[in-house]
Amino acid sequence: MSGTKCTRLNGALVKQVLDSVDSVLFDCDGVIWRGDQSIPGAPQVINLLKEHGKKVFFVTNNSSKTRKMYADKMTSLGFGVREEEVFGTAYCCAMYLKTVCKLEGKVYLLGSNAMEQELEAVGIQQTGVGPDHVFGKQNDWASVPLDPEVKAVVVGFDEHFSYMKLNRAMQYLIQRDCLFVGTNRDTRLPLEGGKAVPGTGCLLQAVETAAQRQAQTVGKPNHFMFDCVASQFGVNPDRCLMVGDRLDTDILLGSNCGLKTLLTLTGVSTVAEAEAHWESGCSERKGMVPDYYVESIADLLPALQG
Amino acid sequence: MSGTKCTRLNGALVKQVLDSVDSVLFDCDGVIWRGDQSIPGAPQVINLLKEHGKKVFFVTNNSSKTRKMYADKMTSLGFGVREEEVFGTAYCCAMYLKTVCKLEGKVYLLGSNAMEQELEAVGIQQTGVGPDHVFGKQNDWASVPLDPEVKAVVVGFDEHFSYMKLNRAMQYLIQRDCLFVGTNRDTRLPLEGGKAVPGTGCLLQAVETAAQRQAQTVGKPNHFMFDCVASQFGVNPDRCLMVGDRLDTDILLGSNCGLKTLLTLTGVSTVAEAEAHWESGCSERKGMVPDYYVESIADLLPALQG
Numbered sequence: 001m002s003g004t005k006c007t008r009l010n011g012a013l014v015k016q017v018l019d020s021v022d023s024v025l026f027d028c029d030g031v032i033w034r035g036d037q038s039i040p041g042a043p044q045v046i047n048l049l050k051e052h053g054k055k056v057f058f059v060t061n062n063s064s065k066t067r068k069m070y071a072d073k074m075t076s077l078g079f080g081v082r083e084e085e086v087f088g089t090a091y092c093c094a095m096y097l098k099t100v101c102k103l104e105g106k107v108y109l110l111g112s113n114a115m116e117q118e119l120e121a122v123g124i125q126q127t128g129v130g131p132d133h134v135f136g137k138q139n140d141w142a143s144v145p146l147d148p149e150v151k152a153v154v155v156g157f158d159e160h161f162s163y164m165k166l167n168r169a170m171q172y173l174i175q176r177d178c179l180f181v182g183t184n185r186d187t188r189l190p191l192e193g194g195k196a197v198p199g200t201g202c203l204l205q206a207v208e209t210a211a212q213r214q215a216q217t218v219g220k221p222n223h224f225m226f227d228c229v230a231s232q233f234g235v236n237p238d239r240c241l242m243v244g245d246r247l248d249t250d251i252l253l254g255s256n257c258g259l260k261t262l263l264t265l266t267g268v269s270t271v272a273e274a275e276a277h278w279e280s281g282c283s284e285r286k287g288m289v290p291d292y293y294v295e296s297i298a299d300l301l302p303a304l305q306g
Numbered sequence: 307m308s309g310t311k312c313t314r315l316n317g318a319l320v321k322q323v324l325d326s327v328d329s330v331l332f333d334c335d336g337v338i339w340r341g342d343q344s345i346p347g348a349p350q351v352i353n354l355l356k357e358h359g360k361k362v363f364f365v366t367n368n369s370s371k372t373r374k375m376y377a378d379k380m381t382s383l384g385f386g387v388r389e390e391e392v393f394g395t396a397y398c399c400a401m402y403l404k405t406v407c408k409l410e411g412k413v414y415l416l417g418s419n420a421m422e423q424e425l426e427a428v429g430i431q432q433t434g435v436g437p438d439h440v441f442g443k444q445n446d447w448a449s450v451p452l453d454p455e456v457k458a459v460v461v462g463f464d465e466h467f468s469y470m471k472l473n474r475a476m477q478y479l480i481q482r483d484c485l486f487v488g489t490n491r492d493t494r495l496p497l498e499g500g501k502a503v504p505g506t507g508c509l510l511q512a513v514e515t516a517a518q519r520q521a522q523t524v525g526k527p528n529h530f531m532f533d534c535v536a537s538q539f540g541v542n543p544d545r546c547l548m549v550g551d552r553l554d555t556d557i558l559l560g561s562n563c564g565l566k567t568l569l570t571l572t573g574v575s576t577v578a579e580a581e582a583h584w585e586s587g588c589s590e591r592k593g594m595v596p597d598y599y600v601e602s603i604a605d606l607l608p609a610l611q612g
Contacts, residue, residue, distance in 0.1 A: 134466060142501035163468070167503050170494075189444065191448050196480075198469070198515075206509065
């Protein structure tokens with residue numbers, strides 16, 4: 001590839017790049033772990049970065065866990081991580097509603113218990129999670145009772161997503177002053193063995209189509225997630241590295257926020273895809289080309305141990 | 307409006323237009339009835355057209371009724387209609403799978419009992435309709451048992467739509483040779499009093515997003531629906547009038563198939579919307595401008611009674 005984009009990060013360059021930053025943001029799945037197993041060497045990398053005085057943060061689009069659940073999982077896998085260093089979309093969505101929207105009212109929530117808990121933690125009430133089965137006929141659906149205190153519809157990952165929930169969200173969103181927020185647009189949740197299940201993006205598309213409105217999303221590649229970290233910890237984008245396995249979320253977030261970007265090949269995206277973005281000549285796609293790539297974040301180990 | 311598009315159809319022009327056609331295609335909801343009430347004068351219009359020797363057909367994107375259910379409803383409202391004259395997407399979808407796809411295998415169906423019956427009537431088996439609740443965890447969803455005989459995923463209106471159904475559809479569609487067919491893309495089902503509920507288009511969007519594939523749809527504005535009528539009854543497009551209340555489905559179908567088009571204002575679309583399409587200068591949007599419009603199809607009565 002021409003220019004200085006998408007350079008293999010190894011040898012002396014590793015130390016040079018690490019010396020140029022004070023903070024490192026990591027995506028989680030496909031970067032520091034896959035499913036329930038840590039990427040070999042990842043805990044040492046994280047722990048050594050901290051020992052070298054770097055601020056380390058975790059930014060994940062997955063809305064099915066609270067910060068605490070993530071910190072507990074990380075601890076059990078050998079990562080020395082505090083809850084405050086984890087930014088999942090369940091938490092960020094609650095922060096967005098609280099600090100940006102200054103929401104006064106309840107949330108109609110398509111989401112998980114984790115989202116319920118993160119909303120509660122910032123003092124936002126919601127209408128309850130879980131199944132909502134269909135009853136009656138079309139006219140009953142159209143006149144389903146609405147909670148007059150609801151001022152926002154929030155869509156995250158919801159395994160109980162149903163026609164009735166879609167309908168209820170639409171009836172709220174017909175009210176033009178009802179806010180509409182989504183956690184993220186990931187279309188699939190990748191699992192081990194090349195398998196996957198439908199992601200929040202599918203549910204959000206259905207609600208957007210019904211509502212004939214676009215949701216504001218807080219997850220990567222939207223800059224809110226970085227803003228959230230930066231405002232709490234005083235991160236300077238010029239001296240920050242974003243590490244991720246997806247070009248369309250992680251790397252694009254980094255580009256959108258002026259961070260240095262590093263693609264790791266232990267997850268979804270490939271160098272060939274990055275090259276195709278570069279060669280497209282399309283400026284939007286160029287934002288998905290990382291500055292550097294590694295086979296695994298374990299490639300950072302020698303420089304940190306040296 | 308400039309030119310001869312979107313002309314008010316009244317006076318001597320009514321007879322002139324009716325004399326120029328042998329067949330008339332009507333959309334149903336918003337055109338000949340609204341909900342459970344016929345549009346005043348509509349039964350007489352239909353019955354008189356037939357008495358004048360016109361062939362009359364009904365083309366509806368609604369997939370929740372069989373041809374027989376439609377014919378029964380029409381009869382009870384005073385329309386002299388035979389089952390063979392009704393083309394709903396439940397029926398057309400079955401015909402599409404049978405005659406165009408020449409499907410040999412089962413259908414994984416997101417749809418209604420009516421769709422099940424129309425598939426059965428052409429000898430196509432499907433996996434069953436009704437609720438499909440979530441169980442277990444992500445890995446269970448990704449390895450949900452698939453029926454090896456399923457060779458097509460079909461999405462119609464399904465009030466039991468759920469995350470599990472979305473997931474099952476996606477797992478089938480990951481198999482590249484699995485066909486993917488939708489009844490229609492209507493985003494909302496309009497009801498009386500300006501109310502609405504989510505339409506099949508929302509469900510189809512969710513499945514398309516998960517599958518990362520586009521479905522082939524059989525409903526308006528796709529020409530298959532007209533092909534279906536034309537092949538069975540020998541309709542000449544030059545001598546056929548399409549009557550509907552929606553610019554983006556009914557009128558566009560007419561334009562796509564080279565039919566004369568008539569907008570009736572008893573349903574969804576307005577003359578102002580048609581004018582905006584015309585003035586856009588965009589060729590795709592011009593297909594949504596009707597040749598003529600009436601306040602109600604009852605405006606055709608004087609010419610038929612005279």
